[in-house]
Amino acid sequence: MRTRDPDRKREQLLQAALEEFAAHGVAGARVDRLAKRAGISAGLVYSFYDNKDGLFEAVFDLIVEQTVTAxxxxxxxxxxxxxxxxxxxxxxxxxxxxxxxxxxxxxxxxxxxxxxxxxxxxxxxxxxxxxxxxxxxxxxxxxxxxxxxxxxxxxxxxxxxxxxxxxxxxxxxxxxxxxxxxxxxxxxx
Missing domain, CATH: 1.10.357.10 (Tetracycline Repressor, domain 2)
Structure with a gap:
């Protein structure tokens, strides 16, 4: 039986978004490409974040938090x-x-x-x-x-x-x- 784990999916999405944005910036990034990297559907991206800009900001905030901690x-x-x-x-x-x-x-x-x-x-x-x-x-x-x-x-x-x-x-x-x-x-x- 498959279980849903939204926290794990969000982590996968943030990691994939980091890779996509690092390679292309927000303007060149594509939601379908980063969803594929994350192993999720493009529609699921929008269930976590309103848009690509919101995801970009979330990745930035995560980087700041992780850097301060690490x-x-x-x-x-x-x-x-x-x-x-x-x-x-x-x-x-x-x-x-x-x-x-x-x-x-x-x-x-x-x-x-x-x-x-x-x-x-x-x-x-x-x-x-x-x-x-x-x-x-x-x-x-x-x-x-x-x-x-x-x-x-x-x-x-x-x-x-x-x-x-x-x-x-x-x-x-x-x-x-x-x-x-x-x-x-x-x-x-």
């Missing part, structure tokens, strides 16, 4: 935090491709989404507290430090092979960690 900020060692972000990006390149599409297709709304706003605010607060304790330099504003950490952590992702050839694969993570530590360490560190 890679929590460590304001005491922003270099290692950047290294763990680098590791996550290397392990899940579809996520970074999806985020790149999201930024292209949604522009500034990426920072105004409730999910990303709350996550970013928590990280900025953690950096500000580390600055107060002297663990992180106060020469740069906390939000600017976070932006730089994120940029450095993801700088090797989504690059052309000739750019990647500039630094040996095994050294890329170390370069990220070292650069962030040099940038962010407080006066006595």
């Amino acid at each position: 890679v929590p900020i460590d304001a005491e060692d922003l270099g290692e935090y950047a290294g763990r972000l680098y590791d996550a990006g290397s392990a899940h390149p579809d996520v970074l491709r999806f985020v790149a599409w999201y930024q292209l297709e949604r522009g500034d709304t990426v920072t105004r989404r409730a999910s990303s706003s709350a996550a970013m605010a928590g990280k900025v607060a953690a950096i500000a507290e580390a600055q107060r304790r002297g663990a992180v330099t106060d020469r740069v504003a906390p939000g600017e430090i976070l932006a730089l950490v994120l940029a450095l952590a993801n700088m090797w992702q989504l690059r052309e092979p000739e750019f990647l050839d500039l630094v040996e694969a095994g050294r890329r993570r170390a370069a990220v960690v070292d650069a962030v530590r040099r940038l962010t360490n407080g006066p006595g560190r």
Whole structure:
């Protein structure tokens, strides 16, 4: 006897949508293709989400939630935090491709989404507290430090092979960690 498991179907749909959106963005994605990837009917997609845009937003929110959970900020060692972000990006390149599409297709709304706003605010607060304790330099504003950490952590992702050839694969993570530590360490560190 076949049982219905809507939670499992939703998970399958979100994973398939991540793959489809990472490959094509929201504008190029096709519901029939992502439904086929998920092993469900296109009609079932619409029973979970009103439209493709709603599904796109749901995937973004899921990525934010999973990233915050899987890679929590460590304001005491922003270099290692950047290294763990680098590791996550290397392990899940579809996520970074999806985020790149999201930024292209949604522009500034990426920072105004409730999910990303709350996550970013928590990280900025953690950096500000580390600055107060002297663990992180106060020469740069906390939000600017976070932006730089994120940029450095993801700088090797989504690059052309000739750019990647500039630094040996095994050294890329170390370069990220070292650069962030040099940038962010407080006066006595």
